[in-house]
Amino acid sequence: MDDQYNTRQTLIQRLKENHDEQSWEEFLRIYRPYILAVIRNMNIPEGDVDDIVQQVMIKLWKYIQTYSKDKRFRSWLSSVTANCVKDYLRKRMRDAERIKEASENERLHYLRSVDLPEVERIAEKEWGIYLTNLALERIEDLFAGQAIQVFLLSLEGVPVEEIARITQLKENSVYRLKNRVKKRLVLEIEQLREELE
Numbered sequence: 001m002d003d004q005y006n007t008r009q010t011l012i013q014r015l016k017e018n019h020d021e022q023s024w025e026e027f028l029r030i031y032r033p034y035i036l037a038v039i040r041n042m043n044i045p046e047g048d049v050d051d052i053v054q055q056v057m058i059k060l061w062k063y064i065q066t067y068s069k070d071k072r073f074r075s076w077l078s079s080v081t082a083n084c085v086k087d088y089l090r091k092r093m094r095d096a097e098r099i100k101e102a103s104e105n106e107r108l109h110y111l112r113s114v115d116l117p118e119v120e121r122i123a124e125k126e127w128g129i130y131l132t133n134l135a136l137e138r139i140e141d142l143f144a145g146q147a148i149q150v151f152l153l154s155l156e157g158v159p160v161e162e163i164a165r166i167t168q169l170k171e172n173s174v175y176r177l178k179n180r181v182k183k184r185l186v187l188e189i190e191q192l193r194e195e196l197e
Contacts, residue, residue: 012073015064024061030196032057035081037126042085042119055084074197078123085119131196135188143181150174151181 011030014023032053039052059080067076140148146167153163154174163178164171 009069012064012067016067019061019064027060028057031077034127034130035077037130038078038081038119038123039085041122041126044085044088048088052084052088055087056081059084072197074127078120078127081123082119131189131192132185135185135192138192139181139184139188142184143177145177147177147181150177151185154178 011023011026014020015027035056036049036053039049039056040046044052060077063080067073136148146169150163150167150169153166154160158166160171160174160178163169163174167174169177
C-alpha cells in the first residue's frame with residue numbers, strides 16, 4: 001500500500017518536534033488543497049483567498065504545538081481555518097463600517113450573514129470531496145481497462161445502457177466494474193479518514 005498519505009500522526013509529531021521545512025512542505029501538499037477549497041466555497045473574493053490561506057498556514061505553523069492527539073486533527077484544522085475566515089470577515093466588516101458601505105454593498109451583506117455553522121457545513125462538505133478525490137487517485141492504478149471510466153460515467157448519471165455503448169462492454173460488465181470500483185473507493189476513503197483526520 002502506498003504510504004503517501006499515511007502520515008498524519010508521524011508528520012504532526014515531526015512538525016511539533018522539529019518544525020522542519022521538509023515536514024512542513026509535506027503537510028502543505030496534503031492539507032493545503034482542502035483549506036483552499038473550504039475558503040473558496042465561502043464565496044470569499046478570489047483576490048483575498050491566498051491571503052487567508054497564508055494566514056491559516058501561519059497559524060498552523062505557530063500553533064501546531066497546541067494540537068493534542070485527543071482531538072481529531074481535521075476538527076482542529078477546520079477550527080483554525082474557520083477562525084482565520086472569521087477574522088477576515090470581521091476585518092472586512094470593520095473596514096466597511098468605517099467607510100459606511102456595509103448597508104449598500106451586497107457582498108458585505110453576505111459577509112455579515114456567514115456564521116460558524118455555515119463554515120462547519122462547508123468544511124465538512126469540502127473534506128468529503130477532498131477525501132474522495134484523494135481516494136480515487138490512490139485506487140486508479142489498481143484497476144485495469146475501463147473500470148475507472150465506467151465508474152466516473154456512472155457518477156455523472158450516465159445510464160448503464162449508455163455506458164455499455166460508450167465502452168463497448170456488456171451491461172452486466174458495467175454493473176460489475178462500477179460496483180468493484182465503488183467498493184474499493186469506499187474502503188480507501190475509510191482508510192484516508194483514519195490517516196488524515
